[in-house]
Amino acid sequence: MAARSMLRSVWTSFAGLKLGATGSNVIFQQRTNVPQLSTLTIQSRGIRQVVEQQEGKTTTIEGQILNIPATPEPPNPAAKCPIYRWNLQHKYNYTDVLLLSQFIRPDGGLLPRRVTGLCLEEHRKIAICVQMAHRAGLLPDHKPKPPENRNPTKPRQQLNRYLTPWSIDTVKPIYKVGLKWSKRRMAVGSPLLKNNVRYGVKHMNTKH
Amino acid sequence: MSSFSRSAQQWATFGRSWFLIDARMQPPGKIATMCAIRLQGKHKPIYHALSDCGDHIVVMNTKQIAFSGNKWEQKVYSSHSGYPGGFKQLTAAQLHHKDPKAIVKLAVYGMLPKNLHRRTMMQRLHIFPDDELPEDIRANLTEELPQPREVPRTLSEYTQEEIDAFPRLWTPPENYKMK
Numbered sequence: 405m406a407a408r409s410m411l412r413s414v415w416t417s418f419a420g421l422k423l424g425a426t427g428s429n430v431i432f433q434q435r436t437n438v439p440q441l442s443t444l445t446i447q448s449r450g451i452r453q454v455v456e457q458q459e460g461k462t463t464t465i466e467g468q469i470l471n472i473p474a475t476p477e478p479p480n481p482a483a484k485c486p487i488y489r490w491n492l493q494h495k496y497n498y499t500d501v502l503l504l505s506q507f508i509r510p511d512g513g514l515l516p517r518r519v520t521g522l523c524l525e526e527h528r529k530i531a532i533c534v535q536m537a538h539r540a541g542l543l544p545d546h547k548p549k550p551p552e553n554r555n556p557t558k559p560r561q562q563l564n565r566y567l568t569p570w571s572i573d574t575v576k577p578i579y580k581v582g583l584k585w586s587k588r589r590m591a592v593g594s595p596l597l598k599n600n601v602r603y604g605v606k607h608m609n610t611k612h
Numbered sequence: 613m614s615s616f617s618r619s620a621q622q623w624a625t626f627g628r629s630w631f632l633i634d635a636r637m638q639p640p641g642k643i644a645t646m647c648a649i650r651l652q653g654k655h656k657p658i659y660h661a662l663s664d665c666g667d668h669i670v671v672m673n674t675k676q677i678a679f680s681g682n683k684w685e686q687k688v689y690s691s692h693s694g695y696p697g698g699f700k701q702l703t704a705a706q707l708h709h710k711d712p713k714a715i716v717k718l719a720v721y722g723m724l725p726k727n728l729h730r731r732t733m734m735q736r737l738h739i740f741p742d743d744e745l746p747e748d749i750r751a752n753l754t755e756e757l758p759q760p761r762e763v764p765r766t767l768s769e770y771t772q773e774e775i776d777a778f779p780r781l782w783t784p785p786e787n788y789k790m791k
Contacts, residue, residue, distance in 0.1 A: 475779060475780050475783075476779055478779075478781075486781040486782040487781070489781070490779070490781055492781075498764075499764035499765075501764075501765070501766065501767045501770070502767075502770065502774070502775060502778040503778070503781070505767055506780065506781055506782070519784060519785065519788055520782050521782055522782075540764070541766065542764060542765075542766045542767060543766070543767050544766055544767070544768055545767065545768060546767075561705060561708075561709060563678075563679075563684050563705060563708070564637050564676055564677065564678035564679075565678055565679055565680070565681075565682075565683075565684060566637075566678055566680055566764075567680045567681055568680075568681055568682050569681065569682070570682045572682070572684075572685060575682040575685040575686055576685070576686075577685060577686055577687075577688045577701075577703045578686050578687070578688055579688055579701055581688070590681050590682065590683055590686045590687065591681055591682065592680045592681035592683075593680075593681070612680070612681060612683070
């Protein structure tokens with residue numbers, strides 16, 4: 405009776421698990437409850453472990469969180485968005501892969517905003533930076549699995565590129581450029597990042 | 613320097629040197645400005661337009677050139693053969709596939725002064741799509757120029773310690789499972 409109530413109090417924190425009408429002398433196997441990890445993006449919540457101890461007639465089943473790495477205190481803990489908390493606004497670019505890789509899935513997609521906690525503008529900036537990083541080839545291990553290759557005979561031309569704001573298949577060639585005073589310019593980088601800190605005198609040119 | 617002999621000083625000032633540029637992951641426009649300056653001789657204090665003081669430039673790895681933005685799809689190279697119906701327009705990607713040397717060549721050609729010296733300066737420009745250089749050119753090279761663009765590191769090039777040293781910006785909510 406006491407064991408069952410103790411069991412119930414321990415298990416209420418685990419929402420997904422169902423506990424049937426089990427007796428007190430049930431032996432649970434040690435289980436590690438690990439969130440899905442990829443080789444590169446490591447969540448620092450800690451690995452939860454279910455530990456079972458038997459003391460005579462009472463069985464104690466505990467869920468312990470092991471290995472909590474100490475995340476350093478952010479410089480601005482009062483802010484809502486993680487980038488504002490670490491004072492990284494206006495300071496990152498498509499090359500800062502260590503930062504961008506924290507917000508992507510293993511197959512390269514972005515995590516939803518309600519999960520990461522980013523504010524809308526920073527989420528959009530991170531999105532465009534991640535797209536540019538993918539197109540520049542800076543995230544080689546985060547490619548999605550291709551469906552059964554339909555045309556292996558015509559391989560895509562491997563061209564090096566960087567600061568590509570638009571998707572490769574959707575962009576059309578500029579056949580009529582126009583005169584010098586009214587040229588159709590080609591976009592380089594994104595206007596969302598125009599407020600980034602520049603340590604030189606020159607301004608960022610998004611229209612080439 | 614005043615400590616050199618007269619003949620050595622003469623060779624050093626008026627000799628035609630050979631520069632090497634690696635165009636891997638570099639924008640062709642920046643490569644072309646570096647080439648054009650040195651082909652004219654404008655990097656020398658003894659420059660004069662008539663004194664034919666330009667140097668030789670060897671550009672290698674032009675196959676691995678990197679355009680910024682969507683220029684591979686948007687930039688169009690046009691030419692007319694002179695005959696009716698001879699107007700050809702190729703995107704940069706198509707032109708690069710046809711001839712990997714053409715983009716750098718056209719870029720440098722457009723940056724040189726539009727006079728009769730241009731053709732001689734272009735003869736002093738040597739472009740190679742790979743890093744295989746012929747023996748006689750390799751024997752002539754004197755200096756390698758630094759690359760204009762800093763090539764960013766991919767995620768796989770970072771060591772595990774550097775990845776761990778970077779702090780986690782956000783912690784996922786309790787019930788969230790990464791897919």
